[in-house]
Amino acid sequence: MWYKDRGFEAFLNRVKFVKVVFLVFWVFLFLRTFQIQVLRGFKFQKKSEGNYLKKFVIPPSRGIIFSKDNRIVAGTYISYNLVSQSRPDEQNLKKLLKILKRPARELRRNILMSLARGEVLITVAKDLKGKELIPVAARLDEFEGMRIVKAPKRFYPFGKIFSHITGYLGPIPKEKKLPYSYKGALHGISGIEKTCDRYLFGIPGGEVVEVNSRGKVISVKGSLKPRTGSNVYLTIYSNLQKIAFEAFEGRKGCAIALNPQTGEIYLMASSPGFNPELFLEGKVKDLIISQKYPLINRVIQMKYPPGSTFKIVTSACALNENLIDLNEKFFCNGVFHYGNKDFACWKEKGHGDVDFFKGFSQSCNVYFYNLGLKAGGKKLAEYAKKMGLSLTVF
Numbered sequence: 001m002w003y004k005d006r007g008f009e010a011f012l013n014r015v016k017f018v019k020v021v022f023l024v025f026w027v028f029l030f031l032r033t034f035q036i037q038v039l040r041g042f043k044f045q046k047k048s049e050g051n052y053l054k055k056f057v058i059p060p061s062r063g064i065i066f067s068k069d070n071r072i073v074a075g076t077y078i079s080y081n082l083v084s085q086s087r088p089d090e091q092n093l094k095k096l097l098k099i100l101k102r103p104a105r106e107l108r109r110n111i112l113m114s115l116a117r118g119e120v121l122i123t124v125a126k127d128l129k130g131k132e133l134i135p136v137a138a139r140l141d142e143f144e145g146m147r148i149v150k151a152p153k154r155f156y157p158f159g160k161i162f163s164h165i166t167g168y169l170g171p172i173p174k175e176k177k178l179p180y181s182y183k184g185a186l187h188g189i190s191g192i193e194k195t196c197d198r199y200l201f202g203i204p205g206g207e208v209v210e211v212n213s214r215g216k217v218i219s220v221k222g223s224l225k226p227r228t229g230s231n232v233y234l235t236i237y238s239n240l241q242k243i244a245f246e247a248f249e250g251r252k253g254c255a256i257a258l259n260p261q262t263g264e265i266y267l268m269a270s271s272p273g274f275n276p277e278l279f280l281e282g283k284v285k286d287l288i289i290s291q292k293y294p295l296i297n298r299v300i301q302m303k304y305p306p307g308s309t310f311k312i313v314t315s316a317c318a319l320n321e322n323l324i325d326l327n328e329k330f331f332c333n334g335v336f337h338y339g340n341k342d343f344a345c346w347k348e349k350g351h352g353d354v355d356f357f358k359g360f361s362q363s364c365n366v367y368f369y370n371l372g373l374k375a376g377g378k379k380l381a382e383y384a385k386k387m388g389l390s391l392t393v394f
Contacts, residue, residue: 053221054085054209057120057182060202061152063229065166065192067238068266072157074166074193074276079153080128082136083121085145087111092143099135100125113282117171119184127153154186154280158238160273161245164297165236167191168276180204186280190297192232202229235264244269254298270298310384311368315360317375317383324374326356332366343369 065074114122167190188194205226244255248271257266274294318324334350336343345365359367
């Protein structure tokens, strides 16, 4: 034997070496097991739970916007959406199309929009009705990771009539973070929807569910109900707003009526309008390229000649600066000649001889054209500025 040649002591040394190697190995194994099971056990436990426990956000119902006469201007109803935990493959999409009988591009658009918004659950089909909801629900086991959820949906009963007042909803930029929001949430982009978004939005809820290897929900482990947003009440009367808007018959223009004592706005119509629900469906191309520019709120985003309302500024300027005698008269024959242009009075046959009181009470254009010339552009601009108006004289 080799240890007889080298000596028994050499054999014992080799045995000791093997023991040390085994000892080091078992110590290392013990320390590694201790690290995984004890020191990092909680972390791995959370990862393991993540394989079968899923957290989902429950969207809150948005608050309602009411008109002065308690008509719903912007409301919310509960619809049913088909959602997926991951992007559906083409095979599942083809099976769904046979059941839903919807255009393929609609489902693909919904999926792409959900992915772009970073939604936790990818929306495959929106607003499922009874004829679609029942067969999809009955065959839901065939589609891995898919489920049907309740989803609040915004609607605008008056459509274009209140469009510039209510505004519309849409996803906010990624760099703009709101403390009360969540991934994929829709927020106000314009109008009251934007101004009062914090109050209208509500508080989202949540749900923790247990799923199997196929992504099917087995049980709900815990949930927190969402809180509906606060309602907003406008000072605008729906009937006045409707009459004013329809009077434009699609032509460009705007109209506003307010209470001078309280500042309450009773109507604020801008024409043409747009359907705010198109933004929820992603169908805004025609609105953007339209030559009528329906997205512009002409009440606050455009400049128009002030018309007869500016006669108040002209009168204040002329009287305060003693530029005219109240009894001084100008003759109105229906037309005012200035340079090489003619400016008409609203009364074609004219008002005849007009003093200040007659000119102001009957809003004679010709009288105030003459009064404006006496006051001069700089003085008119000065008084307009004093009254809170912006007037530039070139």
